[in-house]
Amino acid sequence: MSLRLIFKRYQSYSLSKFSNLEELKLNTSDFKGLFKYSTLNELYFQRGEKIVNELNLQLIENKISPPSSLNELIKLTINKPELIKIYNNATSLQNLNFFFENLKESSDYSFPVIDSNEILKSPILEDLEEVNNNFNIDKDLKDWIISSFGSILQFKSLLLNSAHSINGNGITWLISQPRNDESLKFSSFSSNFGNKDKLSIVNTYNNGTIDDSLRSNQLYKNQKQKELKENLKLEKEPEQQEVVEEEFNPILGTIEEAEFQNLFNEKSIIPLLAIDASPRNYLKDYGVFGNQRYLDNVWKCINWDIVKQRTPKKDSQNFSFDYE
């Protein structure tokens, strides 16, 4: 037992090793279609190493025996402001791994010099059918995307526009959002369609993490705290005011209250795809005006097999209720 504890204390985290990236590092060759070798080295290997070192240092400094997975560490530290450094490093390590895991090299690539005309350039109009036909991925995943977003083109433009709109550091995620809310449990048309998870797109900024079960009811709690503070202030004021406050007793709550209460009910969000839209990713190879070009290239370099692997299994998507 004691041995285990000691072993746990000295456990540390490391950067994930992806075979394709390791090979590129050995040959010092470019990540075809997206990054030059120097950029890749800086973005993944050097930055990753720095984050890992900082994280392990912080863990030792704060005398925390780390749990086996990064996710659990994030869960432990998210509500503790004194451990923000650990939280920041843990999430950025997780996000970094997640982003580079879903990338693969693409065949056509070049790094042209992009000047200021790029921002005024008219968008290239794509044909709905053509994009749909050229998008060769697993059929189930493709159907799922189409049923959630309408078409592949709509999905693509929403994903890339979301990423494009990030000004600072941030990541655009494709997530699977379970639809197991209360309203569906008792609806008559539940069978197959009603229970299927929904795909959506969200942005996180800086070291945001996607697991929203962590921050369930956080907004509502904050509001309650604020109300408490205001009430404390009111108590100090003359009694007349207090009487009025007591009389004011709304029976119906506001819409916000209801939303906050039901927003994160029994929901666990599963990330499927991450696109890092931080400026550090495109500044070196594409220049100041290269944001759009970088994102277009990322679209070509997404490894949909990995995305498919990350999707929740079909059995878990469908669930049934016994009314006995």
Add this chain to the structure above:
Amino acid sequence: MKIQNHTQKIIERTSSFLKSGVIKQKPAWYDVVAAHPPSTDLTKNAKILGYSNYQDPLETKRSNQTRVKSKKIDSSKIHAIPKIKLFEDQLRNYFYAKHPWEFSRPKILVENEGNETNKCDWSHLLQLNKPLDGESVVQRTLWLIKNEKLSLNEAYDKSRFEFYNIRMREELQSLNAKEEGMMYGSLFAEDNLSKGVALEQEFVDDWAKLASEQTQIFQTTRSTNKFSDSEGNEPSKSLFESNNDIEYGDKN
């Protein structure tokens, strides 16, 4: 030579005679008349009184009149600017008819020099000097027709879809900029809509309180009515019916 009775043209005629050589010497009065040309025609012409075949029957009556009636002239017609019909206007009308919400976007009408449009280069839809709006689509369509030799429909569709693409990007950008700002701790002032909802909420709360009281009364009266059914009283059916009973019951 024909008898000349058009006094106002005398100088014109004489100079043309001089030029062509009909008159060799300049008449003595020439310079004086040239400096002060006759302002009114003083020749008296014979008036045709009576009916003539060559005359417009509508004018015959007037020809008998000896006094000139002052005609009223519609000054607004004189100064009215003639209607200018442009192809662009048709395009503009069509675009805004199909996209009526584009009108709701605020637009700056003040111009610095008046030639802002000259600075625009319509080989691309987005401009540095001008925000994206319906006018951009119109100008881009015209440019495409002229320079890329597209047909009207093709050009309009192309610029329209470019416009949609950029609009989508802009909208998401402003939405996410707000989200990003909030994540970094920005606070935004309350907008008019939420202010209105908050004001309304006060009355909704009052109503909720009143309604719950009324419902209680309604429920109790219904339960008592159930027992009094044997006496011939009908149970009240809705909240509003019982409401009436309570409000006007005292007056009767």
